[in-house]
Amino acid sequence: MSTNIPEDLAYTRSHEWIRDNKDGTVTVGITDHAQELLGDVVYVELPEDGSSLNAEDPAGVIESVKAASDFYSPLTGEVIAINEKLDDEPELINSEPYGDGWIMSLKLDNTDDLKQLLDANAYMNEIAE
Amino acid sequence: MSNTSTSQYTPLYQQHRLAGAKMVDFAGWEMPINYGSQVKEHHQVRKDAGMFDVSHMVVVDFKGKDSKAFLQYLLANDVDKLKQKGKALYSCMLNEEAGIIDDLIVYYLSDNFYRMVINAATRENDLAWIKNKISAFEVQLQERDDLAMIAVQGPNAREKLLSTLDKTSAITVSALKPFFGVQLDNIFYARTGYTGEDGFEILVPKQEAVPLWKALLEVGIEPAGLGARDTLRLEAGMNLYGTDMDSSTSPLVSALKWTVALEPKQRNFLGRKALEAEIDAKPASKMVGLVLEEKGVLRSHQTVVTESGLGEITSGTFSPTLGVSIALARVPVDTNEHCFVEIRNKKMKARVVQPPFVRHGKSCL
Numbered sequence: 001m002s003t004n005i006p007e008d009l010a011y012t013r014s015h016e017w018i019r020d021n022k023d024g025t026v027t028v029g030i031t032d033h034a035q036e037l038l039g040d041v042v043y044v045e046l047p048e049d050g051s052s053l054n055a056e057d058p059a060g061v062i063e064s065v066k067a068a069s070d071f072y073s074p075l076t077g078e079v080i081a082i083n084e085k086l087d088d089e090p091e092l093i094n095s096e097p098y099g100d101g102w103i104m105s106l107k108l109d110n111t112d113d114l115k116q117l118l119d120a121n122a123y124m125n126e127i128a129e
Numbered sequence: 130m131s132n133t134s135t136s137q138y139t140p141l142y143q144q145h146r147l148a149g150a151k152m153v154d155f156a157g158w159e160m161p162i163n164y165g166s167q168v169k170e171h172h173q174v175r176k177d178a179g180m181f182d183v184s185h186m187v188v189v190d191f192k193g194k195d196s197k198a199f200l201q202y203l204l205a206n207d208v209d210k211l212k213q214k215g216k217a218l219y220s221c222m223l224n225e226e227a228g229i230i231d232d233l234i235v236y237y238l239s240d241n242f243y244r245m246v247i248n249a250a251t252r253e254n255d256l257a258w259i260k261n262k263i264s265a266f267e268v269q270l271q272e273r274d275d276l277a278m279i280a281v282q283g284p285n286a287r288e289k290l291l292s293t294l295d296k297t298s299a300i301t302v303s304a305l306k307p308f309f310g311v312q313l314d315n316i317f318y319a320r321t322g323y324t325g326e327d328g329f330e331i332l333v334p335k336q337e338a339v340p341l342w343k344a345l346l347e348v349g350i351e352p353a354g355l356g357a358r359d360t361l362r363l364e365a366g367m368n369l370y371g372t373d374m375d376s377s378t379s380p381l382v383s384a385l386k387w388t389v390a391l392e393p394k395q396r397n398f399l400g401r402k403a404l405e406a407e408i409d410a411k412p413a414s415k416m417v418g419l420v421l422e423e424k425g426v427l428r429s430h431q432t433v434v435t436e437s438g439l440g441e442i443t444s445g446t447f448s449p450t451l452g453v454s455i456a457l458a459r460v461p462v463d464t465n466e467h468c469f470v471e472i473r474n475k476k477m478k479a480r481v482v483q484p485p486f487v488r489h490g491k492s493c494l
Contacts (some may be wrong), residue, residue, distance in 0.1 A: 027328065039163065039167055040167055042168075063447070065168060065449070067428075070427065087424075
């Protein structure tokens with residue numbers, strides 16, 4: 001199986017990806033592998049803009065034709081942007097999981113938390129198991 | 130499954146792999162859930178033509194002089210309605226408590242010869258029940274495991290299938306009316322399906338399944354998986370056995386009363402007494418369609434809140450054709466048009482409708 005795992009992103013075991021914007025904020029989405037497992041996404045329940053999330057808190061729900069799956073905040077921080085495009089085009093999660101299918105941006109409480117995330121290699125090993 | 134047997138494979142297994150299918154276990158069979166995108170396959174069937182490998186389904190032939198009498202005893206619908214050769218009938222097979230053992234299609238092929246297609250998951254149970262009831266009748270039962278089955282469905286399915294046939298066969302198959310079947314050499318063509326679209330279900334000897342599949346591919350009939358089959362049948366308002374009904378629910382609470390033949394009164398069929406008692410007592414619930422009026426997706430087992438009490442969703446999905454979420458639900462019998470569904474502890478507004486939701490590619494809402 002060929003799944004796309006960009007080298008410049010960080011990852012979680014629950015299949016979120018994290019892009020470090022280098023200004024104390026990150027952008028978050030779900031991985032190519034995750035969208036593949038979910039199948040066609042038909043609805044995304046986004047977190048509330050401005051809400052505070054702890055690492056591993058449920059942040060929203062992704063519904064595919066098959067099932068509903070929780071989506072977790074990878075880090076502790078405040079939601080500073082949500083991808084409202086997903087309201088009308090939830091399928092962007094399938095077609096561009098690392099691009100227009102992003103889910104939210106967080107302002108981190110502590111950028112040191114980034115060190116706890118998986119790198120591309122570690123994530124690849126994680127999903128190969 | 131009670132036994133620990135390994136997976137079963139249809140003759141088309143390799144074809145599915147070649148087409149990039151994601152395979153899943155279904156009732157002990159390795160079956161394609163999708164070939165990349167369930168939604169795309171769904172639209173392919175609604176707008177053009179798709180095909181499903183349904184070889185896991187079970188074909189049983191009944192032959193012998195008591196075939197008709199036996200089926201009139203075994204089934205809640207009456208095979209006496211079948212007057213023309215090739216005509217098909219949808220029926221439930223009930224237990225003594227009027228619970229549904231299975232739903233099925235039976236074809237009248239000739240006097241003393243009927244063919245039945247039953248579900249894969251209920252195979253052992255169905256056959257045990259049938260064999261237990263058959264002894265007083267002069268009927269031979271034959272399980273047709275030599276056959277594979279391909280369902281070709283969609284507005285262009287008929288035209289495309291006909292283009293693969295020789296002239297003589299094409300004329301005969303083209304003349305088939307809805308809910309009729311015909312045997313041509315060793316292939317059985319039936320104008321039936323489980324999608325709400327026109328099309329055929331084709332029974333073919335196992336060794337000829339791959340050439341047929343390839344011929345259908347060549348005329349632009351695209352493979353579709355069990356995922357699309359489920360969203361298509363739900364849009365068409367068709368029940369799924371084991372999900373919307375089972376041995377504890379009667380046809381009366383499964384929106385299937387129309388499939389029960391209570392006339393003539395003297396026909397004694399299995400489950401009749403319990404069914405009549407249930408009619409007299411008036412069932413407390415009924416099966417309806419739901420359309421979600423907010424964003425979200427209805428799923429089986431979610432609670433339905435009505436003014437008359439609680440109900441439960443039996444199947445729910447996102448409808449690719451309608452762009453909203455739809456469901457079948459069992460609700461209190463006097464439920465009116467409005468209800469709520471509990472989704473993740475939130476009450477979401479839904480509307481009660483009479484299925485089908487989609488027929489021949491068009492919304493029925």
